[in-house]
Amino acid sequence: MTRLSGSSKSSLPSFRTADPVTRRRFLAAAGGSAAGLAFALRPTARAHADGRIRADPFTIGVASGDPRPDGVLIWTRLAPQPLxxxxxxxxxxxxxxxWEVATDERFRTVVARGSATASPEESYSLHVDVTGLRPGRDYWYRFRCRNHLSPVGRTRTAPAPDSAPALRFAFASCMNYRAGYFHTMRDAAEQDLDVMFFLGDYLYEYPIEQLPVGRRIAADLPAEVVPMLATLDQYRLRYALYKLDPDLQNAHRMMPWVLTWDDHEFVNDYETDARDDLDRRAAAYRAYWENMPLRRPQRPRGSDARLYRRIDWGRTAQFDVLDTRQYRDPETAVSPAPDEGERRDPDRTVLGAEQERWLADSFGRRPVRWNFVAQQILMARLNTAADDQPTVFSPGTWDGYQASQQRMFDLVSTNLRRQQVRNFCSLGGDVHCSYVSDLMADTLDPESELIGVDITSPSISSAQDFDPVANEKRQVRRRMNASLRWADLHCGYDICDVTAERIRFDIRVVDKVSRDDSPVSTGASFTVEDGVPGYVDDHR
Incomplete structure (x- = not known):
């Protein structure tokens, strides 16, 4: 554990001579204890004589991520003027x-503390890898810079490797600021979740402008915040704008997050349309890491960053977090893709050779009850043709890379047969639609044996307000695909409750994202039982 650095003289007002209101404010921010008050009032050393901060630098909040049994990553970024x-x-x-980490929210028992340097090279972000914690328990954390105290964050460590506790997690994707509010994140913050998996499109690169149906855009946004993103400064400002959203900020504060990106964190379909724009990609990747609770191994090197990694949750679950965007081949030239030619090219890949080897070498090597793959896109086979038309597929999902998709399914099938994997589930996002699908072993045979399940999260806001007419038209997907159990265009997110016996998915939905008071409810629920590939029942 890191020791506190040396102190210097402070210009803070004396607590003893402060008025009662000021005293109460300091005590509340400090957690109400004497130790907390000492942390709030203790001066910090200056890294540079000009490093003064007069306004609150913690305007965009705090976050934690990638929990382990003995630790967690805590994050903040100093931004007294975030825009x-x-x-x-x-x-x-x-x-x-x-920084401090405690076993209680009033910081009576501090178990780890230290200091770190926020530098302009990393946009004044801090990524503190806290270790020496106990497995499977809640912790509270906070930061202090000069006389400014951050909000208190709550996090949770992963359970011990040999334990098998129940798990309650959420997964979400696709937050378009101009399309609507993020108030489903308010709902998530109230659900007592162990962890949130965010599966890409955390932000969108499009200009911030008023849409006919969407979030009300403030008229006084600084000009630098508004345009299509292209530079490092612009990407940084867009993250600041997003993180000023109180519901998103609170969801980060209440639980650890595990994040991976999709395309809009850089630019739409960049593996096809902006493959060689490496300077812009490097800027987008750098801003992403600076603004997310990610460890140093995920820090970009120019236009490359390794986000694929593994999150273990005792013997209950293993999550292989994949990157299906950075290493993939360009999409097929024809869209939608016919079931021939380029779609079936054996050399085309979603994961890239190195990531594919990494997954194959370790998948199923550790005995757990549930194997999850947390990734960006629809994995299940989905014929997107209209009624009675020839079979076609979306080139942007795993279907657009049939050979790569088949290698993924073969990996699952082989490990199921060898009893190295017990249950398989793929989590996805990207499509702005909640798809609930059984997974079949053969990508060319929709009647082949079941090997697992696939579910895509609704978008947080990108699908905009629910359109029942469009939703009814989407049901053609169910008529054309016997393995598809659910297709729904509501915005929202998913909650998954995991036990040794079963997992249950609750799809949390909202009718309107153009209003931040539209109620959130459960639109449908689906259950998977241990040892039974495919969904066994549903509740709508």
Missing amino acids: AVDAGLSPKSSYQVR
Whole structure:
């Protein structure tokens, strides 16, 4: 555990001479204890003589991520003026920030503390890898810079490797700021979740402008925040805008997140349409890492960053977090893709050779009850043709890369046969539609044996307000695909409750994202039982 750095003189007002209101405010921010008050009032060392901060630097909140049995990553980014290019800080200064982790939200029992440097090179972000914690328990954390105290965050470590507790997690995708509010994140923050998996399109690169149906856009947004994203400063400002959303900020504060990206964190379909724009890609990747609770191994090197990794949850579950965007071949030239030619090219890949080897080498090597793959796109076979038309597929899903899709299914089938995998489930996003599908072993035979399940999360806001006419038209997918159990265009997210006996998916939906008070409810629920590939029942 890191020791606190040396202190320097402080210009803070004396707590003893402060008025009662100021005293109560300091005590509340400090957790109400004497130790908390000492943390709030203790000065921090200056990394540079000009490194002054007059306004609250914790405007975009705190977050935690990638929990392990003995630790978790905690994050914040200093931004006293979050929508200014320099965030209101001197580009020549660094800032010492103290952090604490406690077993209680009032910080009576602090179990880890230290200090870290927020530098302009990383947009004043902090990624603190806290270790030495106990498995399977809640912790609270906070940061302090000078006389400013951050909001208190709540996080949770993963369980011990030999334990098998129940797990309650959520997964979500596709937050388009201009398309609507993020108030389903408010609902998620109230669900006492162990962890949130976010499966891509955390932000959109499109200009921030008022849509006929969508979020009300403030008229006084700084000009630098508004345009189509292209530069490092613009990507950084867009993250700041998103993280000023109170519901999103609170969801980060209440639970650890496990994140991977899709395409809009850079630009739409970039593996096809912007493959060689490496400077812009490097800027987008860098801003993503700076603004997410990710460890140092995920830090980009120019236009490359390794986001695929593994999250273990005792003997209950293993999550292989994949990157289906960065390494894939361009989409097929014809869209939708016919079931021939380029779609079936054995050399085309979704994961890339290195990531595919990494997954094959370790998949099923550790005995757990449930194997999840957390990735960006629809994995199940889905014929997107209209009634009685020839079979065609979306080129942007696994269907557009049939040979790569088959290798994935073969990996699952082989490990099921060898009893190295007991149950398989793929989690996805991207399509702005909740698809609930059985997974079949043969990508060319929709009547082949079941090997698992696939479910895509609704979008947080990208699908905009629910359109019942469009939703009825979408039901052609169910008529054309016997393995498809559900197709729904509501916005929302998914909750998954996991036990040794079964998993249950609750699809949380909202009718309107153009209003932040539209109620959230459960649109449908689906159950998978241990040892039974495919969904066994549903509740609508």
